[in-house]
Amino acid sequence: MYTVVKALSLLEHFSxxxxxxxxxxxxxxxxxxxxxVHRHLLALEECGFVEQDPATRRYRLGHALERLAGMRRxxxxxxxxxxxxxxxxxxxxxxxxxxxxxxxxxxxxxxHSDLGGYAVRVSLEPDIVLPLLTTSSGKAILAFRxxxxxxxxxxxxxxxxxxxPMPTADAVLPELRQTAARGYARSFxxxxxxxxxxxxxxxxxxxxxxxxxxxxxxTARRSDSLLRACVAALFRHGGAITERLGGTPPAAVRRIxxxxxxxxxxxx
Amino acid sequence: MYTVVKALSLLEHFSxxxxxxxxxxxxxxxxxxxxxVHRHLLALEECGFVEQDPATRRYRLGHALERLAGMRRxxxxxxxxxxxxxxxxxxxxxxxxxxxxxxxxxxxxxxHSDLGGYAVRVSLEPDIVLPLLTTSSGKAILAFRxxxxxxxxxxxxxxxxxxxPMPTADAVLPELRQTAARGYARSFxxxxxxxxxxxxxxxxxxxxxxxxxxxxxxTARRSDSLLRACVAALFRHGGAITERLGGTPPAAVRRIxxxxxxxxxxxx
DNA sequence: TTGCGCGGTTCAATATTTGAACCAATGGTG
DNA sequence: CACCATTGGTTCAAATATTGAACCGCGCAA
Numbered sequence: 399m400y401t402v403v404k405a406l407s408l409l410e411h412f413s414x415x416x417x418x419x420x421x422x423x424x425x426x427x428x429x430x431x432x433x434x435v436h437r438h439l440l441a442l443e444e445c446g447f448v449e450q451d452p453a454t455r456r457y458r459l460g461h462a463l464e465r466l467a468g469m470r471r472x473x474x475x476x477x478x479x480x481x482x483x484x485x486x487x488x489x490x491x492x493x494x495x496x497x498x499x500x501x502x503x504x505x506x507x508x509x510h511s512d513l514g515g516y517a518v519r520v521s522l523e524p525d526i527v528l529p530l531l532t533t534s535s536g537k538a539i540l541a542f543r544x545x546x547x548x549x550x551x552x553x554x555x556x557x558x559x560x561x562x563p564m565p566t567a568d569a570v571l572p573e574l575r576q577t578a579a580r581g582y583a584r585s586f587x588x589x590x591x592x593x594x595x596x597x598x599x600x601x602x603x604x605x606x607x608x609x610x611x612x613x614x615x616x617t618a619r620r621s622d623s624l625l626r627a628c629v630a631a632l633f634r635h636g637g638a639i640t641e642r643l644g645g646t647p648p649a650a651v652r653r654i655x656x657x658x659x660x661x662x663x664x665x666x
Numbered sequence: 667m668y669t670v671v672k673a674l675s676l677l678e679h680f681s682x683x684x685x686x687x688x689x690x691x692x693x694x695x696x697x698x699x700x701x702x703v704h705r706h707l708l709a710l711e712e713c714g715f716v717e718q719d720p721a722t723r724r725y726r727l728g729h730a731l732e733r734l735a736g737m738r739r740x741x742x743x744x745x746x747x748x749x750x751x752x753x754x755x756x757x758x759x760x761x762x763x764x765x766x767x768x769x770x771x772x773x774x775x776x777x778h779s780d781l782g783g784y785a786v787r788v789s790l791e792p793d794i795v796l797p798l799l800t801t802s803s804g805k806a807i808l809a810f811r812x813x814x815x816x817x818x819x820x821x822x823x824x825x826x827x828x829x830x831p832m833p834t835a836d837a838v839l840p841e842l843r844q845t846a847a848r849g850y851a852r853s854f855x856x857x858x859x860x861x862x863x864x865x866x867x868x869x870x871x872x873x874x875x876x877x878x879x880x881x882x883x884x885t886a887r888r889s890d891s892l893l894r895a896c897v898a899a900l901f902r903h904g905g906a907i908t909e910r911l912g913g914t915p916p917a918a919v920r921r922i923x924x925x926x927x928x929x930x931x932x933x934x
Numbered sequence: 935t936t937g938c939g940c941g942g943t944t945c946a947a948t949a950t951t952t953g954a955a956c957c958a959a960t961g962g963t964g
Numbered sequence: 965c966a967c968c969a970t971t972g973g974t975t976c977a978a979a980t981a982t983t984g985a986a987c988c989g990c991g992c993a994a
Contacts, residue, residue, distance in 0.1 A: 400708075422970075437951080440668075442670065455971085464912050466680075469727060603736070603912070643732075669951085723940085945984100952978085953975105957972105963969100
């Protein structure tokens, strides 16, 4: 096996729960020899991938990661970075998966993928601006914004969209609260008769909901098992998509997603 | 030499100007054998440090960098990540270097270091909130904010601080324009008689000025050569400090800093 | 067709990595 | 206080992964 892979694998043992690790700790977690681990940590330190606190001699993730991640964020198209993952979700559930971004108060499409192979499929114009209140993407984002934002955006949507008729604030606000509690949004026949979808929010570096990933399918195919599969897929991959876009889900959302996956889904 | 270091060094050849590289290109830039480079890229790809566009077969920085950088940003204290760099600047110029952060409209201290060894030195209370209009840190940040922010913050500062007397908006605004053009801010005897400083802004991931790094010294030691040395040090390391905090300087600032360094400073 | 540059592969020679054993320092404990 | 456990780190011969010259197949332009 490549020594490079072995060395880089050491980085995987750092986590939010264990942000700093001692030599012996890394050694135990990795199961490798202590001398090897030490050499690898030295190499990683030389490149700035880890750094050692001179006082405690513990290691933490290094500053080179910031530099390179910043470069990646600036140079790699958002659509390119998420494409493989979105494709994979689409292959898993067999339906249309699309990722949209909130630009001001508008919902713009970023990337979508339909690898299902059904004859009847949901299709959508690539450059159309989607409404916030009748799509699961829009509701997923809104549900995780501060209430002041919600009010303003709902008002704006009522002004901007006439058809299909937007639900009133009184109807939407309770649903947003539900959505926030559930961790995902639903939309059955609200954007268009015959189209249903479920969606989760995606977050920026400050854990603000700024985008969404949703799965859409003909309402005719709607079933409990399909819904469960879609939500599970979104819960499973929502964090990774957020991460690839340079963001972090807030701890509360992480928790919801993790909890709901444990009972049903143990397999990769 | 560690193969790990050799492999990771390949990542350094990616840049804003060259976000994707072909195998042969990396080979040429690194001067290593093509087979070796290929193996290393495969290893890096396996860990998600680079990814290959299946269509063009070109490589780009991978998504693992985002994940790890996000973890670092969440878990490592900001003060810890910049401490070694700030210490180094202080050693270089022999004066007090301090980094402050804008929290709302208040300027909070994040870290400071004085490794000069002079008997007469500037000292500052660790928890004091600094004014924006009479410090180079404050002016450095303000100068790179949108004008609407500037007006609001100047008004707020007039309300919050009485002593020392704040300069009027008419006096500050032109100076902010100058500061933005120069790339750094100055303050001579404005915070306190006998204290001078120069400072540069630091930016967040969206290139907004949210912090500053400045060098303070007794006005008695002020000289052209000291000023030049301080500004050069700030220009040289400002980008790195910003990066370690997870941000990116806007292209305009990058350009100013780079241009002013070329004639005077060629050495590391 | 030819020739060129590209991404990628092979395999024997070789340089690097590996890990058991060993230090030195620290700190908790009877 | 001596003791033992644990930590971070080092050594060096044996084992193994890395290296690079040569090679392959492909796409493309002349």
